[in-house]
Amino acid sequence: MAQTPENPQNLLIVDDESSLCWVLGQFFTSAGYRVDSARALDEALGLMTTGRYDLVISDLRLSGTQSEEGLLLADFVRRFAPETRVVLLTAFATQEISSRARALGVDLVLPKPQPLPDLARHVSELLTAAR
Template identity: 35%
Template sequence: MYNKRILVVDDEEAILLAFRKLLKRPNVEVDTCECIEDAKAKIDSIYYDAVIADLRLSGTLGQEGFEIISYIRNKSKETRIALITAYGSSGTFEKAMGLGADLYFEKPVSMGNLNEVLESIGVK
């Protein structure tokens, strides 16, 4: 039985596979999706202890990660949110935190970064 759930949202399948493997623990279920629509559907039907979302999901200059942060914060104040991006800047960091993100990482994301996510939901 799982007692913690994490959702990873990224449009790169290799990242989804890697994060699923690296975050997996006996008491942690890891779900993944590639687009904002699927992320919203999962968030509507399942409570997640943490969500890790890429800033840009569509392969364009979009910033869907910000929308995911706002969407989650309107539903849950407890869910830990980590925004990841290959396009980091101080402005991106400030906006993410202002919208309610708890963690912010620039790609490539390290195992130490993923451990921060796990620790934020009480998993060692």
């Protein structure tokens, strides 16, 4: 999973839980990725418009409500950065959510919490397949 220092891949982590953003950021940075994080949809959209990301890991619900901002972000990514891979994390996974996510081009929907080694494996596989 480690990246080459000459060409690290860029990840965007989007979650309203700052502790989770921090843990995932530290984990993936130590594996050689460049990591940015956002805690809200508008912040994530701003980063997507100014930066280039190889993969986005986003929570489904970002505002602590029943809204599904992760799907809005996925739709934006597909329209404006179609080469970017998208992983959606959610504690509210249903077949309907998974189907809607796939229709928006989400590469993978994973239950939350997700063990870090498993998430790292999924990220590595998606990025390897993207090359």
